[in-house]
Amino acid sequence: MMHYVCKYTPVELFAGFGEKYTVLDDMPDNFDLSDRIAHPNLCGFGKSVIQSALSKGIDKLVLVNCCDTMRRVYDIIKDSGTCSFLYMIDLPHKCGYCQKEAFTESLLHLKSAYEKYTGKQFDRNAFKSAFPPLQRVSGPYVGILGARVGREIEAMIKKSIPFPVRNLTCIGNRSLSMDINALENVPDEKQLFMIYADALLSQLPCRRMNDSTARRCLYADPNLRGVIYHTIKFCDYYGFEYSEIKDKLTVPILKLETDYTRQSEGQLQTRIEAFSETLSGLENKKAKKRSSIKEHFVAGIDSGSASTDIVIMDQNKNIVASVITPTGGSAQSSAGKSLDEALHKAGIDRSSISRIVTTGYGRSYISGSDESITEITCHAKGAHYLNPAVRTVIDIGGQDSKVIRIDETGAVRNFVMNDKCAAGTGRFLEMMARALGLSLEEMSTLGLNWKEDIIITSMCTVFAESEVVSLVAQNKAVPDIIHGLNNSVAAKVSTLVNRLGLKEDFMMTGGVAKNTGVVHAIEDKLGIKLYICKEAQLCGALGAALFALE
Amino acid sequence: MDIIKTFGGMIENMVPKNPMGARRLLLMGYRAQRLALSALAGKKLPPSKRYVARAVMDVIIRALAHPENAAMVSMFTPCEPLSVAGITPYSIETLSGYLSGTECEKVFLDHTAGEGIPETMCSFHRIFIGAADTGLMPKPKFMVYTNVACDGNMITFPYLSHKYGIPSYFIDVPYEKSEDAVQNVAKQLKEMSAFVGDMTGRPVTEDALREAVGRSARTVSNYINYLGYQKERRLPGDLTSEMYAVFMNHILLGTKESEKYSRMLLDDIKKAPINSGLRLLWLHLVPYMQPSVKKLLNFNGKAFITTCDLAYESMIPMDESRPYEAMARRMVYSCYNGNPKGRILQAINMAKRTGADGAVIFAHWGCKATIGAAQIIKKALENEGLPTLILDGDGCDPSNSSDGQIATRLGAFLEMLGGKSK
Ligand code: SF4
Ligand code: SF4
Ligand code: SF4
Numbered sequence: 001m002m003h004y005v006c007k008y009t010p011v012e013l014f015a016g017f018g019e020k021y022t023v024l025d026d027m028p029d030n031f032d033l034s035d036r037i038a039h040p041n042l043c044g045f046g047k048s049v050i051q052s053a054l055s056k057g058i059d060k061l062v063l064v065n066c067c068d069t070m071r072r073v074y075d076i077i078k079d080s081g082t083c084s085f086l087y088m089i090d091l092p093h094k095c096g097y098c099q100k101e102a103f104t105e106s107l108l109h110l111k112s113a114y115e116k117y118t119g120k121q122f123d124r125n126a127f128k129s130a131f132p133p134l135q136r137v138s139g140p141y142v143g144i145l146g147a148r149v150g151r152e153i154e155a156m157i158k159k160s161i162p163f164p165v166r167n168l169t170c171i172g173n174r175s176l177s178m179d180i181n182a183l184e185n186v187p188d189e190k191q192l193f194m195i196y197a198d199a200l201l202s203q204l205p206c207r208r209m210n211d212s213t214a215r216r217c218l219y220a221d222p223n224l225r226g227v228i229y230h231t232i233k234f235c236d237y238y239g240f241e242y243s244e245i246k247d248k249l250t251v252p253i254l255k256l257e258t259d260y261t262r263q264s265e266g267q268l269q270t271r272i273e274a275f276s277e278t279l280s281g282l283e284n285k286k287a288k289k290r291s292s293i294k295e296h297f298v299a300g301i302d303s304g305s306a307s308t309d310i311v312i313m314d315q316n317k318n319i320v321a322s323v324i325t326p327t328g329g330s331a332q333s334s335a336g337k338s339l340d341e342a343l344h345k346a347g348i349d350r351s352s353i354s355r356i357v358t359t360g361y362g363r364s365y366i367s368g369s370d371e372s373i374t375e376i377t378c379h380a381k382g383a384h385y386l387n388p389a390v391r392t393v394i395d396i397g398g399q400d401s402k403v404i405r406i407d408e409t410g411a412v413r414n415f416v417m418n419d420k421c422a423a424g425t426g427r428f429l430e431m432m433a434r435a436l437g438l439s440l441e442e443m444s445t446l447g448l449n450w451k452e453d454i455i456i457t458s459m460c461t462v463f464a465e466s467e468v469v470s471l472v473a474q475n476k477a478v479p480d481i482i483h484g485l486n487n488s489v490a491a492k493v494s495t496l497v498n499r500l501g502l503k504e505d506f507m508m509t510g511g512v513a514k515n516t517g518v519v520h521a522i523e524d525k526l527g528i529k530l531y532i533c534k535e536a537q538l539c540g541a542l543g544a545a546l547f548a549l550e
Numbered sequence: 551m552d553i554i555k556t557f558g559g560m561i562e563n564m565v566p567k568n569p570m571g572a573r574r575l576l577l578m579g580y581r582a583q584r585l586a587l588s589a590l591a592g593k594k595l596p597p598s599k600r601y602v603a604r605a606v607m608d609v610i611i612r613a614l615a616h617p618e619n620a621a622m623v624s625m626f627t628p629c630e631p632l633s634v635a636g637i638t639p640y641s642i643e644t645l646s647g648y649l650s651g652t653e654c655e656k657v658f659l660d661h662t663a664g665e666g667i668p669e670t671m672c673s674f675h676r677i678f679i680g681a682a683d684t685g686l687m688p689k690p691k692f693m694v695y696t697n698v699a700c701d702g703n704m705i706t707f708p709y710l711s712h713k714y715g716i717p718s719y720f721i722d723v724p725y726e727k728s729e730d731a732v733q734n735v736a737k738q739l740k741e742m743s744a745f746v747g748d749m750t751g752r753p754v755t756e757d758a759l760r761e762a763v764g765r766s767a768r769t770v771s772n773y774i775n776y777l778g779y780q781k782e783r784r785l786p787g788d789l790t791s792e793m794y795a796v797f798m799n800h801i802l803l804g805t806k807e808s809e810k811y812s813r814m815l816l817d818d819i820k821k822a823p824i825n826s827g828l829r830l831l832w833l834h835l836v837p838y839m840q841p842s843v844k845k846l847l848n849f850n851g852k853a854f855i856t857t858c859d860l861a862y863e864s865m866i867p868m869d870e871s872r873p874y875e876a877m878a879r880r881m882v883y884s885c886y887n888g889n890p891k892g893r894i895l896q897a898i899n900m901a902k903r904t905g906a907d908g909a910v911i912f913a914h915w916g917c918k919a920t921i922g923a924a925q926i927i928k929k930a931l932e933n934e935g936l937p938t939l940i941l942d943g944d945g946c947d948p949s950n951s952s953d954g955q956i957a958t959r960l961g962a963f964l965e966m967l968g969g970k971s972k
Contacts, residue, residue, distance in 0.1 A: 076922070239671070240667060470954055
């Protein structure tokens with residue numbers, strides 16, 4: 001079985017030798033094998049190819065001279081000696097005559113290399129019949145664009161999105177337009193391959209080509225209803241394209257960044273579902289359906305990784321009771337315990353609760369709820385309830401930070417989340433507090449009395465930690481160091497906010513909203529005022545309760 | 551040091567509100583520094599290295615002051631056709647390096663982060679894009695670039711060409727080294743020269759090109775000679791001088807300045823004292839602003855860099871009678887083109903020539919071409935008996951480097967080499 005990774009690969013050529021071929025796009029669980037022999041700062045896809053080649057004993061692999069990463073992936077696999085047939089096709093960046101000629105030569109080289117490897121003869125008919133028929137698709141769809149997605153993510157997206165989904169990344173949009181019957185009359189092999197090379201090169205360009213302006217048609221399709229834009233950490237081509245198109249698109253867009261492993265599937269699921277809710281205008285429909293029902297009490301449960309929050313509400317949208325307890329054990333048992341506590345506080349029993357909506361990371365693990373909605377949609381709802389003037393919610397929790405743009409009804413218009421790294425999250429502050437030997441409470445206020453403006457240059461938690469240690473060693477004052485750390489969190493958060501654009505009023509929620517130093521730093525950095533209230537930590541649960549009411 | 555910090559801070563504050571003002575201020579600062587360079591500073595440096603500092607500074611000043619007569623290029627673009635047409639070429643790496651040396655890089659890095667440009671992209675490119683986007687960098691007349699060595703070019707140049715609305719020429723160099731590839735590139739270089747002629751109204755004649763390539767050939771041969779002397783002698787120097795050499799052997803290659811520099815280098819080293827300090831061969835860019843590296847290697851007779859592979863990457867004999875082919879061959883057979891074998895062979899070669907005790911591969915954050923090959927190169931060089939260190943860091947974005955970690959690694963490596971060989 002021949003494995004390949006790129007739409008410019010001449011797979012029909014292999015069919016001409018009777019060889020079967022398949023796309024290599026598995027998302028591994030980790031990169032342990034790759035990390036042993038390759039630098040960790042290669043893109044996740046590159047590492048996944050190395051990982052697969054090493055772990056699965058892939059025997060035949062044909063790569064394309066796509067980018068600096070792919071070139072090095074080839075070198076590394078070659079060096080490891082695990083493939084018996086490993087080939088890299090030299091793909092030009094332009095499509096001029098010179099380049100087509102050169103690409104024809106590349107294809108012929110590959111052909112003779114393969115001939116030599118197998119000793120088989122090339123069969124023109126088998127080659128010809130391998131060309132798939134051109135497919136025309138019509139009707140509305142959501143497009144997956146950007147860097148390639150693994151089949152796991154593609155399946156996840158297809159499951160969650162209420163429209164047909166088209167994968168338009170690397171391999172997904174392979175499409176050769178050539179008249180196969182015309183090949184009949186081409187006696188000369190070189191000429192035949194020239195036509196083939198031309199068809200391969202004339203596909204819709206990927207972002208790696210020098211002139212990729214033709215890609216605009218991907219975004220201008222009237223049937224396009226939404227875009228899920230995938231980027232892979234350390235892949236610059238597609239991250240860059242995202243920044244170019246994000247403000248120009250007229251349909252909703254969701255940016256998903258992965259490292260091409262399955263490690264963050266839960267977080268991805270949340271984002272995809274939230275996006276899907278935006279697409280189908282879920283909130284409005286639900287509001288219509290249920291407004292006729294009169295009920296007494298509802299509960300919203302926000303099952304986060306750090307705490308489980310419950311809000312019990314009556315039918316007039318009054319908060320009757322709320323609790324915040326640290327999540328311990330499973331999501332299910334924490335939710336059960338907290339709910340009991342809240343019921344006790346409210347002085348009612350379980351049977352008076354007519355509906356329960358869950359949200360947060362653990363939302364789907366809680367049985368007995370009527371519905372689960374992502375924390376992004378719930379947060380927006382809760383924030384709107386607390387202050388209807390709010391248009392931008394900045395939520396910094398323990399594991400992640402997000403910025404949500406909401407409209408005058410409390411519906412989500414757009415949102416961004418931090419990537420997997422801990423910079424700019426509560427976790428970062430926690431680790432720094434530990435490095436300084438302080439409690440989080442102390443961290444929150446100590447930095448306010450700073451004198452020297454220290455700049456913490458490292459964003460990465462590990463680097464920042466050693467920077468802090470060395471600042472302490474240099475006898476720098478602790479308030480000054482904390483002030484520097486607060487500013488570094490603020491810088492990271494501001495980047496997220498700026499990605500959505502500044503829109504008043506601003507509200508800050510999540511555990512870090514209690515940190516006065518960080519709050520001030522964000523306000524200074526963005527030149528804005530943040531609305532903060534004591535219910536802020538309940539925002540998600542509050543939103544869930546409101547959905548339960550509706 | 552603190553003057554630079556204050557000056558950089560002023561520029562950073564000005565950029566968002568008044569980019570033109572910031573540009574004027576920057577230019578003023580660079581002109582002042584240029585004067586300082588010719589008057590007193592650099593006393594510790596030999597004449598050739600003082601000369602090169604001024605010559606490179608001149609190019610940057612010209613690029614900022616007269617953008618209408620300047621072209622943006624990538625580092626591996628053959629610039630003979632540009633200098634023949636009287637155009638000032640400047641590269642992304644050099645300009646970003648200067649901005650970072652002025653300590654005003656942060657405002658540009660922050661700007662690109664706000665735009666959603668991946669923070670994993672090479673900082674040279676990000677700083678440059680930030681400088682262009684904010685309006686600090688004036689619009690050049692046109693641009694010429696190539697894919698050799700760096701994917702970043704394939705992102706930055708099309709983006710800026712579109713943004714500035716200026717024409718560009720792209721030289722697509724095949725990955726495989728062959729005479730076919732040389733002919734293919736030579737054709738493109740001919741086209742590129744015609745493009746430069748059209749852009750400037752000053753046709754690039756083949757005669758003028760022959761002369762320029764002749765100068766290139768002499769420069770290269772002087773430089774290789776100079777490297778031979780490094781085995782025994784040492785010219786005092788700092789890290790920045792090594793990066794200037796890279797600029798001279800690329801962007802200015804084929805100019806009178808570059809030839810003069812190579813001659814001066816050769817003269818200087820012939821007169822330099824014998825030295826038995828540790829000799830390092832450096833692969834990829836030299837982080838000339840990193841405090842710990844400066845401390846260990848600037849003006850240090852006990853350990854110093856003899857050369858960097860960016861400075862010698864395309865040092866192959868050139869036939870000036872066929873200028874297009876000569877330039878094309880430089881690109882195709884550059885050790886940065888194709889698989890890392892080229893870099894390995896060239897490194898072994900140069901290590902022998904300069905008597906290197908060890909090699910350092912600088913794994914610059916975001917530079918996939920080098921970080922991806924680092925392990926392979928290290929293994930191969932060590933098989934040849936050349937101890938090799940992979941040093942992670944960032945050449946111009948301090949937030950991606952941990953100075954303490956670099957100090958420890960490089961320090962220990964030098965201790966190891968010292969114990970071993972001398
Ligand atoms: S980016 Fe382009 S060249 Fe690279 S794998 Fe995808 S389709 Fe192929
Ligand atoms: S994801 Fe990006 S960096 Fe990785 S192989 Fe594909 S194009 Fe290259
Ligand atoms: S360091 Fe690497 S990525 Fe950056 S400009 Fe140089 S070659 Fe390109």
